[in-house]
Amino acid sequence: MESWHGHDEAQVPGRLQGLPSRLLNLAAGYAQRLVGDRLATLDSRKWHYATLAALEEFGPDSQSGLSDRTGIYRSDLVATINDLTARGLVVRAPDPDDRRRNAITLTDEGRRHLKRLDVLLADAEAEFLAPLSPADRAELTRLLKLLVAHHSNP
Amino acid sequence: MESWHGHDEAQVPGRLQGLPSRLLNLAAGYAQRLVGDRLATLDSRKWHYATLAALEEFGPDSQSGLSDRTGIYRSDLVATINDLTARGLVVRAPDPDDRRRNAITLTDEGRRHLKRLDVLLADAEAEFLAPLSPADRAELTRLLKLLVAHHSNP
DNA sequence: CATGAATGTTAGTGACACTAACGTTCGTGG
């Protein structure tokens, strides 16, 4: 993750120019890049963060529970948990109450790592929102919530 | 492109819940899906549309010119132009003035196809923005433009 | 006219969203 396509911004087709869906994609791209780059400084990604955050907030959970909470597909969660266990941030143990399940538990080191990621994310968020006033940020959040709410439950 | 992860929206970690960058990614995801699905009904994708639109607006162009205008990498543009020529929407011919270049030209059929895609896109855009009032849409566009402008030229 | 830059091309990487299929384990209805 180094450069990107958005720096020079040559003459762009006019019909695309002001399209909210295009602007949204552009903006989301910048946000994603900022966040991704920050997390990468600690060899982490969105998935790692989301998983650790869910574990801290809701306590130990099965993989399918984590999949629900994070939106990560259970198939992709396998590799994520592999990573996190390999780094000692999480423990995967068979659930004695339901032997189909794995109980995923946050370790102390995992909790510490999550705290470090939190700092990074707050930083990225601040940098991303820099051009907006507090009122603008609230407004943006409101509008995005409307859109997300409308399209998330059909 | 059929289902997606956003329908049930289970209990999500609170620290992620209201984060503009997360909301932005979610919203962009919905928009992308809407647009992508619409375009897919005519076996097209974002790249095809962007290329055709750029050609109509700026006239025949080289591939690297198109790359600049659309933001598509020249390496990816090769396949895009391959597709479009295979479908007769575009003609690729060596540029006599500069034999390194290919001159890409929109065909009549390409123009017709673009018109069809335009309808689809307008439709997707309308559906995406359905929950917002005209004032809200203007506001969203304004905020997104601020963000994009700030992050596109460092 | 030699050197370096631009152009198109091929190949490949990596993140992410998503599907299909399979074995194991559990819960339930008959």
Place this chain on the structure above:
DNA sequence: CCACGAACGTTAGTGTCACTAACATTCATG
């Protein structure tokens, strides 16, 4: 009580998109 279907974890694979590296051809400039 047990057969059957559902849930769980896992493996493998697909498709889109952004992006890099390397190469041959052609052009432009010094």
